[in-house]
Amino acid sequence: MKILHTKEEVKSALLAHRKENNSIGLVPTMGALHDGHISLVKHARSHADITITSIFVNPIQFNNPSDLEHYPRTLEKDLELLENKGVDYVFLPEIEEMYQEETLLKFDFGYLENTLEGEFRPSHFNGVGIVVSKLFHIVQPDYAYFGQKDLQQVAIIKRLVKDLSFDVKVEVVPTIREKDGLAMSSRNVRLGEEERKAALLLFNSLNLAKDELLKGISWLEVKEKVLSKFDQEPLAKLEYFELVETDSLKKLNSFNPRELDDTKKYSVCMASFIGEVRLIDNLPIY
Numbered sequence: 608m609k610i611l612h613t614k615e616e617v618k619s620a621l622l623a624h625r626k627e628n629n630s631i632g633l634v635p636t637m638g639a640l641h642d643g644h645i646s647l648v649k650h651a652r653s654h655a656d657i658t659i660t661s662i663f664v665n666p667i668q669f670n671n672p673s674d675l676e677h678y679p680r681t682l683e684k685d686l687e688l689l690e691n692k693g694v695d696y697v698f699l700p701e702i703e704e705m706y707q708e709e710t711l712l713k714f715d716f717g718y719l720e721n722t723l724e725g726e727f728r729p730s731h732f733n734g735v736g737i738v739v740s741k742l743f744h745i746v747q748p749d750y751a752y753f754g755q756k757d758l759q760q761v762a763i764i765k766r767l768v769k770d771l772s773f774d775v776k777v778e779v780v781p782t783i784r785e786k787d788g789l790a791m792s793s794r795n796v797r798l799g800e801e802e803r804k805a806a807l808l809l810f811n812s813l814n815l816a817k818d819e820l821l822k823g824i825s826w827l828e829v830k831e832k833v834l835s836k837f838d839q840e841p842l843a844k845l846e847y848f849e850l851v852e853t854d855s856l857k858k859l860n861s862f863n864p865r866e867l868d869d870t871k872k873y874s875v876c877m878a879s880f881i882g883e884v885r886l887i888d889n890l891p892i893y
């Protein structure tokens with residue numbers, strides 16, 4: 608496994624592979640790797656000839672300076688893990704490599720970004736859009752792998768690829784969970800013992816919603832039940848709990864399991880603080 612620090616190094620390392628018509632799979636990450644990231648790496652390794660993982664904590668996608676300051680960083684362990692999993696290259700740029708000066712670019716993803724996460728993390732998806740575009744330009748991957756856990760990010764990146772005609776196929780990988788159902792996330796290491804228990808409320812709420820919606824119980828009734836469970840958990844502060852059409856992210860007020868449209872998928876998605884740690888999760892309903 609080779610570590611690359613600059614875009615010139617990436618270009619020259621990948622040139623030989625391109626000449627041999629090897630396909631290139633990119634796994635963008637912010638490090639502090641866990642089995643969710645490794646699942647993306649495994650998908651990349653099974654589809655693409657060459658796998659490159661980027662590790663870059665992108666400052667411009669953090670709307671909260673304390674979140675950026677406390678974002679877990681475990682570089683040595685990450686590199687060992689990636690080496691063991693057969694990754695070919697790691698792109699590890701410094702901030703100055705990605706942002707020679709403050710970028711003047713502003714992405715506006717319209718209705719895709721003004722909802723859900725966008726309501727609580729202003730300018731977050733602008734930062735994601737800019738850094739992912741830069742990574743696509745630098746690496747020019749044939750495939751790029753993203754987790755379903757970041758459902759809105761997936762919708763935005765698919766649209767970015769269309770709108771800017773990137774020649775890359777976006778592959779979406781299912782959410783990997785801990786044994787008890789908590790979605791794996793780099794930020795989970797920041798949870799204390801009691802918070803870790805309280806964090807299960809996210810997955811339990813999504814499961815409850817899925818079960819009850821499929822039984823025909825109304826969305827409003829389901830949502831009320833979940834909101835009241837959150838009210839009873841002092842460690843949790845729910846930001847949103849919404850039923851959406853998965854690709855368009857359109858919020859729905861009702862769901863009828865007897866009148867489903869086969870061309871559409873539906874998900875329940877949510878964000879909640881547990882103590883100081885903000886977690887997101889979602890579950891496909893149908």
Ligand SMILES: Nc1ncnc2c1ncn2[C@@H]1O[C@H](COP(=O)(O)OP(=O)(O)OP(=O)(O)O)[C@@H](O)[C@H]1O
Pocket residue numbers: 635636637638642643644646647752753754755756757780781782783784790791792793794795
């Ligand atoms: N549990 C998971 N299962 C599958 N993919 C995941 C999981 N967690 C993160 N990913 C994906 O890994 C990629 C890198 O994510 P990132 O480095 O932000 O990790 P993270 O665990 O989501 O961190 P955090 O949520 O704390 O920001 C993203 O495409 C993300 O969707």
Ligand SMILES: CC(C)(CO)[C@@H](O)C(=O)[O-]
Pocket residue numbers: 635636637663665668735738739757760
């Ligand atoms: C895609 C990404 C690596 C861009 O910084 C980040 O948003 C993430 O880890 O999901």
Ligand code: BAL
Pocket residue numbers: 668669757
């Ligand atoms: N996985 C999304 C990256 C972020 O929370 O900033």
